[in-house]
Amino acid sequence: MIINTGARTDIPAFFSTWFLNRIKEGFVYVRNPYYPKQVAKYSLTPNVVDCLIFCTKNPQPILPRIHKLDAFTSYWFVTITPYGKDVEPNVPPVDQVISDFRLLSQELGSHRVCWRYDPIFINEHYSVERHIEDFRKMANELSGYTDECVISFIDLYKKTKRNFPGIREVDAEKKIQLAKEFSQIGKQYNISLKTCAEAADLRQYGIQSSGCITQTIMEKAIGMKLKNTHSKPNRANCGCCIPNRDIGAYNTCPHGCKYCYANYDQETVKHNMRMHDPKSPLLIGQLSxxxxxxxxxxxxYVDGQLPLF
Incomplete structure (x- = not known):
């Protein structure tokens, strides 16, 4: 089984102590976000967990304790974008995240760390030209530390419209312009690009749409062949077909990003954070x-064949 920690919140940034306690105890409880009284118990042991997937904007809190996860294989998506405090109020500075990304890559290998540059939006402060310039700078600093970069353009969920007034979708012309430039930059720095849950087909510009969590990616990270297992994607245009289960909870990420789809509002987040107990088997609160x-x-899902490498 693939355990995902990052579709609902940022566990490495805010809940690393809790997560390592769950690893030590060997299990975790997860509330169903749509039927909260239903709680699933997942075993967190290497015999059933083939890979731990992390999605974070700040791996630093867990870096000093990263080897506590040595019994598991992990794959990391680290988001690094050019936005300032006006958009991402509590995300660390870009230079710090890049430095931590490089440390993470040195510890785990570049094939287990993926750069995410998303979501992309355009306004008077973050123009197409600025995105191209900042993407080039980041690609230069991350070259050799990752093999892939995932990009996506902003989706206007109701939560996003409410929390980010005036935000607009990126039009087709600008998407193509960015795709062409990003693809060339990626080639220059040996970083292949792919989209995440994008309706726009950018393959003719050298950007793949195969998905973030696929059998190929997981096999590369694990170094073993996996059984052919597929699941229905959770979102439209999502290419992530390998089954995985998320152990996070919505409305629990204090980064405060205005484009966030996982938080309803910051007051709800603050309330939930007060309910967090690092020793609880649940991320938020206790069992009733x-x-x-x-x-x-x-x-x-490992099929028992010899290692790939």
């Missing part, structure tokens, strides 16, 4: 007598 807990069905 009315909760219905069931053990999730888990199995390894």
């Amino acid at each position: 007598d009315s909760d219905i807990v069931h053990a999730a069905v888990q199995e390894s």
Whole structure:
């Protein structure tokens, strides 16, 4: 099984102590976000967890303890964008995240760390030209530390429109302009590009749309062949077809990014953060007598063949 920690919140940035406690205990409880009284229990042991997936804007809090995860294979998506405090109020400075990215890559290998440059939006402060300039600078500094970069353009969810007034989608002409430039920059620095949940087909510009979490990517990270297992994507145009289960919770990320789809508002986030207990098996709060807990069905996807490398 693939355990995902990053589709609902940023666990390395804000909940690394809790997560390492869960690794030590060997299990985690996860509330169903749509039926909160239903709680799934997942085993966090190497015999059933083939890979831990992390998505973060700040890996620094867990870096000093990264080797506590040595019993597992992990794959990291680290988001680095050019936005300032006006858009990402509590995200660390770009230079710090790039430095931490490089340290993470040195510890795990460039094939286990992927750069995310998303979501892309255009306004009077963040023009096409600025994106191209900043993307080139970042690619230069990350060259040799990652093999891939995932890009996407902003999606206007209701939450996004409410929290980011006046934001607009990127039009087709600007998408093509950015795709052409980013692709050339990627080639220059040996970083291949792919899109995430994008309706626009940019393959003719050298940008693939195969998905962020695929069998090929996981096999490369794990170094083993996996069984042919597929799941239905959670979002439109998503190419992530390998089954994975997220152990995070919505409305729990204090980064405060205005484009965030996982937070309803910051007051809800603050309330939930007050409910967090690093020793609880749940990310937020505790089990109640009315909760219905069931053990999730888990199995390894490794097919038992010889290592790939």
